[in-house]
Amino acid sequence: MTETPHPMYTAHADTLARALTAIAERGYWSAYPESPSPRVYGETAAAQGEAAFRALLGNRYPLDQPGTVDWVATEASPFGVDLGVSYPHGDVDALVTAARAALPAWRDAGPQTRVGVCAEILARLHANIFELANAVQFTSGQAFVMAFQAGGAHALDRALEALAYAYAEMSRHPGTAEWEKPAGKGDPLRMSKTFHVVPRGVALVIGCNTFPTWNSYPGLFASLATGNPVVVKPHPGAVLPLAITVRIAREVLAEAGFDPNLVLLAVEAPGEKIASTLALRPEVRIVDFTGSTEYGDWLEANARQATVYTEKAGVNTIVVDSTDDFAGLCRNLGFSLTLYSGQMCTTPQNILVPAGGISTDQGHKSLDEVAAGIAAAVGKLTADPARAVEFTGAIVNDGVLARLAEVGGDVVLESRAIDHPAHPAAVVRTPTIVKLAADAVDTYGREWFGPISFVVATDSTAHSLDIFRETVGRKGALTAAVYSTDEKVLDAAEEAAVDAGVHLSCNLTGQVFVNQSAAFSDFHASGANPAANAALTDGAYVAGRFRIVQSRRHLPA
Amino acid sequence: MTETPHPMYTAHADTLARALTAIAERGYWSAYPESPSPRVYGETAAAQGEAAFRALLGNRYPLDQPGTVDWVATEASPFGVDLGVSYPHGDVDALVTAARAALPAWRDAGPQTRVGVCAEILARLHANIFELANAVQFTSGQAFVMAFQAGGAHALDRALEALAYAYAEMSRHPGTAEWEKPAGKGDPLRMSKTFHVVPRGVALVIGCNTFPTWNSYPGLFASLATGNPVVVKPHPGAVLPLAITVRIAREVLAEAGFDPNLVLLAVEAPGEKIASTLALRPEVRIVDFTGSTEYGDWLEANARQATVYTEKAGVNTIVVDSTDDFAGLCRNLGFSLTLYSGQMCTTPQNILVPAGGISTDQGHKSLDEVAAGIAAAVGKLTADPARAVEFTGAIVNDGVLARLAEVGGDVVLESRAIDHPAHPAAVVRTPTIVKLAADAVDTYGREWFGPISFVVATDSTAHSLDIFRETVGRKGALTAAVYSTDEKVLDAAEEAAVDAGVHLSCNLTGQVFVNQSAAFSDFHASGANPAANAALTDGAYVAGRFRIVQSRRHLPA
Known part of the structure; x- marks a missing residue:
């Protein structure tokens, strides 16, 4: 054989x-x-x-x-x-x-x-x-x-x-094995399998x-x-x-x-x-x-x-606690939100930020400044239509447009329609970012597939981790990330991620993005939360x- | 870490x-x-x-x-x-x-x-x-x-x-890995995972x-x-x-x-x-x-x-086509039927024998001679009560007794009650063997857990393999065996076993028994037929x- x-x-x-x-x-x-x-x-x-x-x-x-x-x-x-x-x-x-x-x-x-x-x-x-x-x-x-x-x-x-x-x-x-079992004084038992x-x-x-x-x-x-x-x-x-x-x-x-x-x-x-x-x-x-x-x-x-x-x-979640590279945080998250107009199963949706703001290498930043920083990064990527469409692509179907029309609240960044220079009939939309209170879980606690993200004002990073654990435990997530300069917070986030069963990226400020996983190294999905039953x-x-x-x-x- | x-x-x-x-x-x-x-x-x-x-x-x-x-x-x-x-x-x-x-x-x-x-x-x-x-x-x-x-x-x-x-x-x-991705002329991207x-x-x-x-x-x-x-x-x-x-x-x-x-x-x-x-x-x-x-x-x-x-x-099945060691076949199957009074999930139940009999090292044996040979082997093992109970043990519960009372037909070997020499209140029963026609699938096509086996008269070995494939495919099995001196029959049986998803033992006539699997070598159950969803x-x-x-x-x- x-x-x-x-x-x-x-x-x-x-x-x-x-x-x-x-x-x-x-x-x-x-x-x-x-x-x-x-x-x-x-x-x-x-x-x-x-x-x-x-x-x-x-x-x-x-x-x-x-x-x-x-x-x-x-x-x-x-x-x-x-x-x-x-x-x-x-x-x-x-x-x-x-x-x-x-x-x-x-x-x-x-x-x-x-x-x-x-x-x-x-x-x-x-x-x-x-x-x-x-x-x-x-x-x-x-x-x-x-x-x-x-x-x-x-x-x-x-x-x-x-x-x-x-x-x-x-x-x-x-494919085959030989099995030989000693049998006392007699001949051993021998089998081919x-x-x-x-x-x-x-x-x-x-x-x-x-x-x-x-x-x-x-x-x-x-x-x-x-x-x-x-x-x-x-x-x-x-x-x-x-x-x-x-x-x-x-x-x-x-x-x-x-x-x-x-x-x-x-x-x-x-x-x-x-x-x-x-x-x-x-x-x-x-x-x-x-x-x-x-x-x-x-x-x-x-x-x-x-x-x-x-x-x-699922509800992909970012916990923002602090950073030593505020510009990098904004650029990195801005890119993640813009890429394919957020139409990836791995795009962040909920960005949890303490209402009192965060400490950064640029000093203290209020929640509104954090939201504005991310919005500005998106704005920069999408300012020039010819360049924008190379990031955003086009909107895959009407369901995405319907959600864009439905989402409301305290809009930090409006979604814009862009004319595609090469394909006039293309449907292109830039991301919207909406600010929500922590009690608006009816909104951010479900998936809004497409270029829709929420900056959620929490009481504290501990509160953010509670929300992370609860929403991901209930609704699942394919990705999660944390930004912090505090090892204890990173450890707590990792423990929360393990409890919730979701992969975690820490302090991404460069050319690796939370919505990308590398074959042969990163597992995509875990099977350990409701967003997927396999990895x-x-x-x-x-x-x-x-x-x-x-x-x-x-x-x- | x-x-x-x-x-x-x-x-x-x-x-x-x-x-x-x-x-x-x-x-x-x-x-x-x-x-x-x-x-x-x-x-x-x-x-x-x-x-x-x-x-x-x-x-x-x-x-x-x-x-x-x-x-x-x-x-x-x-x-x-x-x-x-x-x-x-x-x-x-x-x-x-x-x-x-x-x-x-x-x-x-x-x-x-x-x-x-x-x-x-x-x-x-x-x-x-x-x-x-x-x-x-x-x-x-x-x-x-x-x-x-x-x-x-x-x-x-x-x-x-x-x-x-x-x-x-x-x-x-x-537990951890380093990931370093070349990035053109710039520094590589490096991550710890x-x-x-x-x-x-x-x-x-x-x-x-x-x-x-x-x-x-x-x-x-x-x-x-x-x-x-x-x-x-x-x-x-x-x-x-x-x-x-x-x-x-x-x-x-x-x-x-x-x-x-x-x-x-x-x-x-x-x-x-x-x-x-x-x-x-x-x-x-x-x-x-x-x-x-x-x-x-x-x-x-x-x-x-x-x-x-x-x-x-499931319905564990033995296909008997021919043998070059008829005495060994009878001894081996007789032991398998007797061990723990057939109360193993791996005990053979259906012994499929061509109605026209089989060729053996002792010449042609009719179906009745095959059945009688196996019955005689059981009889020999269980003749002396003191020795018998070391093979049979006791009957685990009344469900087994009920099935023994229920089973009917052309009895080749009667079940007997044995008085346990050391435990007078023990419930001990020897195996029964019943002869059935191939069309009695309502009987042999379901499991009779306990010391109950059937010798089923088929038209031919090809017919036996059809029945094997059909009953095991429908009801599952944990074990199967074939006896043949013809490599083509062994191959056909192996193909049928692969199709039905059941492990196959070939020509067991010595000290290895179809109802025993050896850890680290034999897989027990396959997950590939209805008898089990895992191995x-x-x-x-x-x-x-x-x-x-x-x-x-x-x-x-």
């Missing part, structure tokens, strides 16, 4: 080995350069990728998969670009049946081959990173550089990270509108590598990045000698609720979901035949995607 | 290191000698252990824990011995509150200290193994040697195995009547080692082995400087349903259960705030019992 190395494994063995080291050390590492510069990717890559993307617009997406009955087009670009791509759509039964049929040969190929083929899919996606970045940009509303990084390089890093965890988990036990890695069944990945690749890749590749065929159900607003992904995966699988139906795209016609139909299928044994708390909770409660991994919503990526994220089934027989004495 | 090694860790570091090697290699290893011989444990150990056990009878069990309102005694020994031990009983609120309060200091002690303290608990249990074995024997009905092995040495091995997995999982990531292992909350372990220690220890120690306080809810019929366990755990925890309320006993008064009350508490975030499918399914459906690990019932022990069994919460801050440039 020894596996002959598959050529795709051999080709990527070094990368996989390096990734295995990275997940064990969790220092800095990246496999896919994040700079779209011609110096890194060559002079022609950007134009070729954009041309490949443009060629798709207005056409049927070239995807030959079973069960296609008709073609649907559901995307509306936040940049106002007419996408007009239609996708094969049809019979859920046919998709699930085709996926299930592909399982045994993929299972029997073994961990090493599966991981090698998955690594080749990543390499092929990387070769098409500019096309992918354009697709992410024009469906999610991210600015180009962010789409290239978060939607391209970082998504691939997260995918490779999941692949490494899956490989580590599958190979922590040998074989340990099969057995996938759970069909896996379903439900993508989101804002990060169609970054949030989908870890689950997709963790499930595929562990032997499960994957049905990818994209958000109706961001199909193209995942259609490209599915097409490339299918090509590589076929080249490697496997059934391409191991990866299938399941788009939905408006109102079809195909995600729910798929999630309740008995063949579907794994679900990965990123999106609203309401739907994530529904999946957890109803897709009982499956193991369900969810990333939902990207740890052992728990991969270990439940397969089981071990053993056989044993005697060896000759 | 470096941990100074706790003395209990230092004391057991070598054992833990050896256990970590064992779980990675999965060859033969054992930390606790399974022979109760005086040559191993000393001349006085057996008598002292029995005396310690006898001293407990008729008394209040010495356990000082919070919330005790009254004392309850619920055990009735299958051997007819009057146990009369009463246990503290009372306020669920007080137990859960005390457990929750003990969490932070235990969490903050870190993985190494926790694992060291847990290893010391195991060593202390081992020092009391004869007392423990008596307690298992007289509550479960196991014969002494089995109680010593399965309830003592093997249970401790399984506990240590779970401890090793927990330690491996917690230490696969460093701390990764906290954070337990899920209070863990609940629900024990069973037949294997109070063996089935409870893995979950208990996996949860405790990962930082979760554990409330142990024993079966009302087998409290004493877990009361001893809880007492010793509390003593060691207190000695080590921790709150003894990290391990608590929650006995129930008759009809109280305290397991359900505990399982639904919001503080309870992990449940480990061994027992009926009905209650396991209830826990999975209702204890939604918790991660639930269940081992339930003892793999990465998935421990990874979900904690989360990682990180903090990060800049390092000086």
Whole structure:
């Protein structure tokens, strides 16, 4: 039962080995350069990728998969670009049946081959990173550089990270073992044991509108590598990045000698609720979901035949106690609020500041001065429209605009509409900052996804930590940060973060931002608070995607 | 944040290191000698252990824990011995509150200290193994040697195995890491990251009547080692082995400087349903259960705030195709059916034999000859009462007797009552074997826990494999075996076992039995079929019992 190395494994063995080291050390590492510069990717890559993307617009997406009955087009670009791509759509039964049929040969190929083929899919996606970045940009509303990084390089890093965890988990036990038990004066008992890695069944990945690749890749590749065929159900607003992904995966699988139906795209016609139909299928044994708390909770409660991994919503919180770099604090937080117009699941929402103000390297700052400092940093980033849109991108959908219209109170910074210089139909909004009293928990105690943040006036830093603990404990959070020059406060914040189960960043005043997590080093989400039931990526994220089934027989004495 | 090694860790570091090697290699290893011989444990150990056990009878069990309102005694020994031990009983609120309060200091002690303290608990249990074995024997009905092995040495091995997995999982990531990202021409970005292992909350372990220690220890120690306080809810019929366990755990925890309320006993008064009350508490975030499918399914459906690990019932199956050692086959299966009167979750129930018989080293054997051969082996083991009871032990409860009375059909071997030479009030029954047609799936397609097995006449081995796949796929199984001299049949059986998700033993004719699994080498249950949703022990069994919460801050440039 020894596996002959598959050529795709051999080709990527070094990368996989390096990734295995990275997940064990969790220092800095990246496999896919994040700079779209011609110096890194060559002079022609950007134009070729954009041309490949443009060629798709207005056409049927070239995807030959079973069960296609008709073609649907559901995307509306936040940049106002007419996408007009239609996708094969049809019979859920046919998709699930085709996926299930592909399982045994993929299972029997073994961990090493599966991981090698998955690594080749990543390499092929990387070769098409500019096309992918354009697709992410024009469906999610991210600015180009962010789409290239978060939607391209970082998504691939997260995918490779999941692949490494899956490989580590599958190979922590040998494929075979000899067992020899002493038996007193007689011959020892000798057995040969074989340990099969057995996938759970069909896996379903439900993508989101804002990060169609970054949030989908870890689950997709963790499930595929562990032997499960994957049905990818994209958000109706961001199909193209995942259609490209599915097409490339299918090509590589076929080249490697496997059934391409191991990866299938399941788009939905408006109102079809195909995600729910798929999630309740008995063949579907794994679900990965990123999106609203309401739907994530529904999946957890109803897709009982499956193991369900969810990333939902929360109230990301910043505790401001004091700082020795007030300008850096304002710049750093201002950038975090502005990036992608706050449409990241990791964007800070609640900035807790003592009503009496804070001490800084610029002397005492009142709460209003703190709020004004952050607002000024946002204002500076967004003053020039051409520069602003490279940070803000565009607004992903009308839900965000509705929340912007709804939010009220003591406005520190008004949201402004900006005309996008390159895309006149783009919907662009700058962040708003609203000042609230600590008792306005009905407002700040829930998520306002989009460019909406609150400066909350608390009695003291101790009070801030109480609010932090209470709101995050109840509603969850994906990120948290603290600013303090006092080690005791930093320790208390860390203890509160551990109690609430949320990752904490301390005194970020430079080029690391609370809303960014680095693959191979930072865990994204923790699974320890209501915002998510899993982390990207740890052992728990991969270990439940397969089981071990053993056989044993005697060896000759 | 470096941990100074706790003395209990230092004391057991070598054992833990050896256990970590064992779980990675999965060859033969054992930390606790399974022979109760005086040559191993000393001349006085057996008598002292029995005396310690006898001293407990008729008394209040010495356990000082919070919330005790009254004392309850619920055990009735299958051997007819009057146990009369009463246990503290009372306020669920007080137990859960005390457990929750003990969490932070235990969490903050870190993985190494926790694992060291847990290893010391195991060593202390081992020092009391004869007392423990008596307690298992007289509550479960196991014969002494089995109680010593399965309830003592093997249970401790399984506990240590779970401890090793927990330690491996917690230490696969460093406690701290440095991250240095190149930043073009500027100084690199440098951060220090701390990764906290954070337990899920209070863990609940629900024990069973037949294997109070063996089935409870893995979950208990996996949860405790990962930082979760554990409330142990024993079966009302087998409290004493877990009361001893809880007492010793509390003593060691207190000695080590921790709150003894990290391990608590929650006995129930008759009809109280305290397991359900505990399982639904919001503080309870992990449940480990061994027992009926009905209650396991209830826990999975209702204890939604918790991660639930269940081992339930199934239809263990033997496919008999051919053999080159017919006598060995009969002896081996006869022993498996007789051991503990078939009251193991791993005892074979359905023996699938082609109606046309099989080829053997003794020539062709008809189905009736196969059945008679197995029956004769059982008969030989149980002919002499004094010898028989050392295999059969006693019948654990009236449910088993009811099934024996209910089962009907073409009886190959009648169950007999045996007078126990040492315990006149013991309820002892030998196995029955019933012959069924393949269409009697209403009978053999469900579990008949106890000394009840079926020889099912199939059309062919291919038909046997179809039945195997179908019944195990639908009802689950913990064990399966195949007998064949044909490699193609063995391969087909292995494929069927992988498809059905059940562990397979091939051609067992010697001193390894299908109902026994060896810690550190054999996985018990797979989690891949309806009989259990988890395996003892793999990465998935421990990874979900904690989360990682990180903090990060800049390092000086």
